[in-house]
Amino acid sequence: MTAFMPLVRGIIYAAIGYAIGAGIALSIATTTGEPSTEPMIVLGFVFAVIGWLMGVGMWTTWGRGWFGKSTTMDITGGWERYLRFNVDHKVIGIQYITSLVVVFLLAGLLAMGMRYELMDAGQNVFTKTTYNTTMSLHGIMMVAVAVAAVMGGFSNYVLPLIIGAEDVAFPRINALSFWVVPPVVVLLLLSPLFGGFDTGWTAYPPLATQTPIGGLLFELAFLTFGISSILGGMNFIATIITQRAPGMTWGRLPIFAWSVLAASVISLTATQWVAYGLLMIIFERIFNMVFFSPPGGNALLYEHVFWFYSHPAVYIMILPAFGAELEIISHFARKPLFAYRWVVRAFALIVFLSFIVWAHHLFTSGMGESLHGPFMILTELISIPTGIVFLSALGTLWRSKLRLKVPLLFALGVVFNFSIGGLTGIFLADVATDIALQDTYFVVAHFHYTIMGGEIFAIFAAGYYWFPKITGRMYNETLGRIHFGLMFLFYNITFLAMFAPGTVGMNRRVAEYPPEFEFMNLITSLAAFALGLSFLPWIYNMLNSWISGPKAADNPWGAKTLEWQTTSPPPLENFDEFPVVTGDAYGYGDESVVHAKFPNSTNAVPAEGD
Amino acid sequence: MTHEHAPRVNHRFDSLTINRLGLWLFLVSDASFFIALLSSRFFVSGTHTPEYVDQVLGLGLTILLLISSLSAYRAEALFEHGNIEGAKRMLLATIGMGIVFVFGVAFEWHEAFKHFPPSTGFGTILFTLTGVHVTHVVTGVLTLGFVYFRIRNTTSIGDNQFAVEGAVKWWHFVDVAWVFIYPTLYLLK
Numbered sequence: 001m002t003a004f005m006p007l008v009r010g011i012i013y014a015a016i017g018y019a020i021g022a023g024i025a026l027s028i029a030t031t032t033g034e035p036s037t038e039p040m041i042v043l044g045f046v047f048a049v050i051g052w053l054m055g056v057g058m059w060t061t062w063g064r065g066w067f068g069k070s071t072t073m074d075i076t077g078g079w080e081r082y083l084r085f086n087v088d089h090k091v092i093g094i095q096y097i098t099s100l101v102v103v104f105l106l107a108g109l110l111a112m113g114m115r116y117e118l119m120d121a122g123q124n125v126f127t128k129t130t131y132n133t134t135m136s137l138h139g140i141m142m143v144a145v146a147v148a149a150v151m152g153g154f155s156n157y158v159l160p161l162i163i164g165a166e167d168v169a170f171p172r173i174n175a176l177s178f179w180v181v182p183p184v185v186v187l188l189l190l191s192p193l194f195g196g197f198d199t200g201w202t203a204y205p206p207l208a209t210q211t212p213i214g215g216l217l218f219e220l221a222f223l224t225f226g227i228s229s230i231l232g233g234m235n236f237i238a239t240i241i242t243q244r245a246p247g248m249t250w251g252r253l254p255i256f257a258w259s260v261l262a263a264s265v266i267s268l269t270a271t272q273w274v275a276y277g278l279l280m281i282i283f284e285r286i287f288n289m290v291f292f293s294p295p296g297g298n299a300l301l302y303e304h305v306f307w308f309y310s311h312p313a314v315y316i317m318i319l320p321a322f323g324a325e326l327e328i329i330s331h332f333a334r335k336p337l338f339a340y341r342w343v344v345r346a347f348a349l350i351v352f353l354s355f356i357v358w359a360h361h362l363f364t365s366g367m368g369e370s371l372h373g374p375f376m377i378l379t380e381l382i383s384i385p386t387g388i389v390f391l392s393a394l395g396t397l398w399r400s401k402l403r404l405k406v407p408l409l410f411a412l413g414v415v416f417n418f419s420i421g422g423l424t425g426i427f428l429a430d431v432a433t434d435i436a437l438q439d440t441y442f443v444v445a446h447f448h449y450t451i452m453g454g455e456i457f458a459i460f461a462a463g464y465y466w467f468p469k470i471t472g473r474m475y476n477e478t479l480g481r482i483h484f485g486l487m488f489l490f491y492n493i494t495f496l497a498m499f500a501p502g503t504v505g506m507n508r509r510v511a512e513y514p515p516e517f518e519f520m521n522l523i524t525s526l527a528a529f530a531l532g533l534s535f536l537p538w539i540y541n542m543l544n545s546w547i548s549g550p551k552a553a554d555n556p557w558g559a560k561t562l563e564w565q566t567t568s569p570p571p572l573e574n575f576d577e578f579p580v581v582t583g584d585a586y587g588y589g590d591e592s593v594v595h596a597k598f599p600n601s602t603n604a605v606p607a608e609g610d
Numbered sequence: 611m612t613h614e615h616a617p618r619v620n621h622r623f624d625s626l627t628i629n630r631l632g633l634w635l636f637l638v639s640d641a642s643f644f645i646a647l648l649s650s651r652f653f654v655s656g657t658h659t660p661e662y663v664d665q666v667l668g669l670g671l672t673i674l675l676l677i678s679s680l681s682a683y684r685a686e687a688l689f690e691h692g693n694i695e696g697a698k699r700m701l702l703a704t705i706g707m708g709i710v711f712v713f714g715v716a717f718e719w720h721e722a723f724k725h726f727p728p729s730t731g732f733g734t735i736l737f738t739l740t741g742v743h744v745t746h747v748v749t750g751v752l753t754l755g756f757v758y759f760r761i762r763n764t765t766s767i768g769d770n771q772f773a774v775e776g777a778v779k780w781w782h783f784v785d786v787a788w789v790f791i792y793p794t795l796y797l798l799k
Contacts, residue, residue, distance in 0.1 A: 234635045242623040274645035289734040296731020578620035
């Protein structure tokens with residue numbers, strides 16, 4: 001039972017913290033004569049998070065040091081090390097991945113519920129409010145998965161390995177950024193019990209300031225999640241700048257590391273804007289401030305601030321996905337990554353442009369019309385660097401001898417799906433067509449093609465690709481292929497069928513719709529159920545292979561990058577002997593290019609073959 | 611396994627450099643929060659400043675904070691030259707000015723409630739801008755306080771170098787943030 005002690009202590013400390021915070025708010029409220037539950041929840045939550053963090057182990061590994069006392073850090077042990085404040089980036093990566101898989105499956109079940117409701121035009125199971133709460137929860141939980149699964153999960157696990165480091169630059173901040181995630185998930189799951197929130201994950205005021213307590217819980221959860229994202233971004237930038245192995249020059253940095261660096265820049269700066277947006281909503285709720293209501297206030301302020309984060313945020317999601325996709329394509333095509341330098345430039349350009357396109361979300365919101373033209377052109381410009389990323393993938397595939405393993409299948413899926421997502425985006429960037437398509441299922445289908453078809457497919461590609469490294473065991477190839485086939489087929493039917501009612505004006509965020517859209521919705525729903533079922537072989541495969549799969553080789557793919565040049569799974573500080581980088585990471589087909597050497601041992605990085 | 615063991619690393623940066631970089635990145639991040647904050651002023655209440663705004667108090671708070679930046683700088687410089695006693699004196703002076711600043715803002719809030727409560731456009735902006743900033747000031751005072759007690763019994767710079775440097779840099783950041791907030795809040799017509 002001692003394994004669960006940190007969690008139990010965390011929960012107890014959180015309860016004590018909540019009591020302290022709520023007590024302070026209550027005593028302030030009684031002196032000013034304005035008793036209200038919302039300030040109690042906000043202040044209680046702040047103290048509860050601090051209590052939770054200290055309880056799970058931040059106090060013993062970190063906090064004591066602030067007072068000049070000695071700190072202890074237990075990073076050894078078996079499965080119980082995943083249940084405490086652990087500073088090893090590999091443990092944190094697995095913590096992120098497993099937690100977010102649970103969130104992903106729960107959010108997927110919510111989508112199944114929505115598709116059940118939408119099978120026919122009438123209103124059946126859900127009320128309008130419960131439907132929209134389900135939709136909003138599905139949205140925010142999937143956004144959390146999309147933001148944190150690649151950045152928090154795979155980047156944490158792989159990034160220090162791929163640059164030849166022993167850990168990230170700030171291991172304790174890294175652990176902190178994970179351990180604020182459980183309170184976020186708890187708050188989101190609690191919110192339906194407190195009236196839920198029907199605002200969608202975008203939380204537009206004035207509706208967001210009028211939702212029941214459930215809405216406040218969601219806003220607090222989102223804000224807290226931002227802290228995790230900011231600290232993660234800071235850590236990855238510092239890691240890539242300072243922790244690279246000797247010889248790992250910028251020109252030799254694997255493309256996945258570049259993509260994480262690009263996404264981290266956005267994460268570090270833009271996330272503060274959504275934090276401010278949510279803070280304004282909370283202030284308006286608890287202090288009756290007037291950011292969004294007369295006199296003076298204007299709901300457009302929130303939309304600007306929100307999308308100043310949330311548009312760049314889609315690049316936090318997709319950039320590391322591109323990085324993983326290109327990484328996998330190069331290793332499985334056995335060819336150097338095509339136009340490596342141009343891809344790095346494209347990433348930089350995407351980061352720059354991502355900050356100046358946000359207002360294309362506001363074309364129909366009443367924003368000044370003089371802004372329509374510039375934001376349309378800027379938005380369409382972003383297809384140039386994205387196109388370069390595509391050309392790199394296609395150029396690498398061109399005349400290669402592909403090894404059609406499951407990771408590559410998913411990476412090819414990204415290329416296919418994201419091209420549909422990208423092409424349909426043009427109609428939404430264009431003002432004239434966007435005015436008709438805004439808030440229809442065309443938009444829903446479009447962003448599911450970019451985020452699910454692009455990023456989630458890339459997450460699965462990354463999951464299969466790094467599975468042998470993370471677990472030390474090999475997954476079942478046949479089950480993986482079945483998973484890919486079913487998921488790819490039913491994913492495309494689900495969302496292609498969604499474009500049709502969208503183009504003729506079927507609104508999103510409604511439980512009821514005109515009967516003429518019924519047929520396409522029935523197809524979408526049936527395909528969506530099959531899509532849901534396609535994850536069963538994946539769950540079975542992952543669990544079964546992790547427990548009893550065949551032992552994986554250290555480098556089963558014959559890849560040149562550094563994470564494959566250590567044992568599977570890697571030892572505590574990643575490398576028994578640290579590597580020195582001597583050449584390009586993608587030098588396939590050229591025997592003279594050796595990515596890394598281990599000076600004291602004879603095994604250089606294998607160049608070719610399995 | 612304690613944290614204080616000599617780490618086995620595969621890079622050429624010392625921990626001081628890495629910590630400095632981390633702090634700078636955090637400052638960049640926090641600065642973008644202040645940019646969002648300042649831009650909302652123009653959105654909610656334009657460039658209009660009510661005449662009730664206490665200009666003398668605003669100017670006084672600004673001067674106080676600028677002087678405290680100087681004493682914080684002196685604390686860091688003295689510490690790096692090994693003058694621990696002088697550094698502690700300067701830290702105390704900085705902390706004192708920080709506390710006076712917090713009381714100044716509290717007085718301003720007390721007055722502001724009469725003319726522009728949070729439910730008015732300018733009140734919303736004033737309470738948010740000064741509230742967020744004074745929260746930063748409080749964290750700055752607490753950090754400087756930690757540093758003061760941390761170097762209490764020491765005669766060497768040692769591993770306290772980043773503690774002093776980081777706390778002082780954080781204090782400068784808080785001051786610079788005020789340098790932007792002051793004209794935005796008080797001086798616009």
